[in-house]
Amino acid sequence: MVTTAQWRRLGRRSLFVAAATASALVLAACSGGGAPAGEGADPQKLEYLVNAENGNIPPVLESMASGVCEAENEALPLEINSIPQADLDGQIQLLVGQDALPAMFAAGGTPAEGAKLWNAGKLVDFDESLEELGVLDQIEPGAISTIKALYGGAFSFLPFQYNIEGIFYNKQMFADHGFEEPKTWDELLEVAEALKADGVLPFTASGEQGWPITRLLSGYIFRSLGPDALRKVADGEAKLTDPEYVEAAAAIADLGAKGYLNENIASLDYDGAQNEFLEGNAAMFYMGTWALTAINDPEGNKIGADNVGFMPFPAVDGGAGDIGQYPSNVGLPSTFGSATYGPKVQSWVKCITENFGEMSLVEQNTISGFKVPDEVWAEQPQLTQDVHERISGSTESVLWFEALFNAKAGQDSSKNVSLLVTGQMSPEEFMGLLQTDLDAG
Known part of the structure; x- marks a missing residue:
């Protein structure tokens, strides 16, 4: 027997199918741009x-x-x-x-x-x-x-x-260890290793959501292969299983293998990861500038807004990308x-x-x-002003890992990336899974 709730779902599905069909006919009859x-x-x-x-x-x-x-x-x-x-x-x-x-x-x-x-x-x-x-x-x-x-x-x-994206970092932790903002991936790894050796968690990220980790992966891809690297995958000119893309996945997997990420990363949600940074338990937090709302909140930010810096994803030696190309949405x-x-x-x-x-x-x-207006920006917290200057100085942006994926690839990416950084899935397996989804359309 079909229940009333099922009938509602069926009716709603039929409505959207009909809408999609009508839309397809209308769109097919039109051509040109805006x-x-x-x-x-x-x-x-x-x-x-x-x-x-x-x-x-x-x-x-x-x-x-x-x-x-x-x-x-x-x-x-x-x-x-x-x-x-x-x-x-x-x-x-x-x-x-x-x-x-x-x-x-x-x-x-x-x-x-x-x-x-x-x-x-x-x-x-x-x-x-x-x-x-x-x-x-x-x-x-x-x-x-x-x-x-x-x-x-x-x-x-x-x-x-x-929003642009980058790495928020604890300025006091960096100063205590004599670090300046790393400009290259190798320099970033040196900072992470020194922090870990001193008992400080280098990075916090949410594996439950998944996408905060895949943002690191796309950051590496854009810096190493250039701003059009994922567009080439979407257009079929490259595959995620190509060696240079797998190498990027391996670089992110190494962050987990070396202990630079939370031990409980697979079950850590967005708020939990953010709190790890704002409570002073982690030195770095990759995120978009929507996090400024939490950073500028004196009740939630235990380390203080003045103690938070923001830097772009670093360059990869010999890479085709530019450090000024901020991931944005x-x-x-x-x-x-x-x-x-x-x-x-x-x-x-x-x-x-x-x-x-x-x-x-x-x-x-x-x-x-x-x-x-500049006078309005001048009234904002210093970090917000810094972000504004970076936005104003940026003329080219890049997207994020799943931006051009189909729905299945996007879901599998977020669902499985924690397995990549915990060693339960190899870089080849992770990228192969996503490429299979993309090939299926």
Whole structure:
């Protein structure tokens, strides 16, 4: 017998299958890239469809609607609608099939789907539009580079969040041992060995989540093989089982073999790993700059924000990558539909571009890809200012290990990487598993 709950699941699945089919037909009938600016017709309201888990962007937009963007809101009222992130891809596909995309909406969880919308002409070309609005220079170049890398080479989404990644380190621990920031992988290993010999845990990372470890792996790959190394894998020009990729996996496996990582790494979750660093039990913590929220919290950070430094993933001797190419991401970015991109919507976009960065930083302690006045940055904690300088000085970014993977490869990567660093899976086995997933499509 089929239960009511099962019928609901079946009905929901059928809805998304139908949506996907309709979306495929619509997208197949279209060609080209994003639509030119100014060709859409204004809707009755600025509807924003966003994932329900996003607690940062909607409050800032609501604050803007009653403040700096009040005139734009009177002309075109903001209306925010939320949906669970797990349902977002399916809902967007359904709306595409109905030719009913809202004026503004968050990206789904799969960048490839966003690229399809761009290729079908459903999204705005922000390179063109922001240039015409006179505000293209208000976007950090590194954020644009990240979006283009994720979404098929197009600046088709806006960076409401922007994070770079690197190694946070305990400055006092480094000073006590006479260390400066290591610039190369070999120097980093020398620091780790000296710390371990003195009874200090060099690195903390979450094996339960997995991705904090695979970030180390992609960091090594980008530094050794260059910024396009994982794009080549995605395009079929290289394989993760090629010797140079396996060598990168072996380098990360050695961190575990040499005792540079937590003994309980397989069961350690994100908060536990972060606390190991903030409580002074580990010298280094690889993470994105979203961790600044916790670092700048005096209650949770027992070592003190002034005692935390930030450095890029080091260079690999003889490698093709550059230490200035920071891994970066834009969270779950948002975009605007081309069909409703009329003058009133464009006025909203201009106001957002000019003001969102400052308001997000001040009200939510969140860094975005929109530029912020220097005087506002000067009021932020020193480490936050340091991150800002690095973001402003970066013109090229790289992604992360699973960014271009299919769902199965991404799941297996996070699930099994703890086995790699605990010696339960060899580098050849780990990379072979993921390549098999990629080959299966």
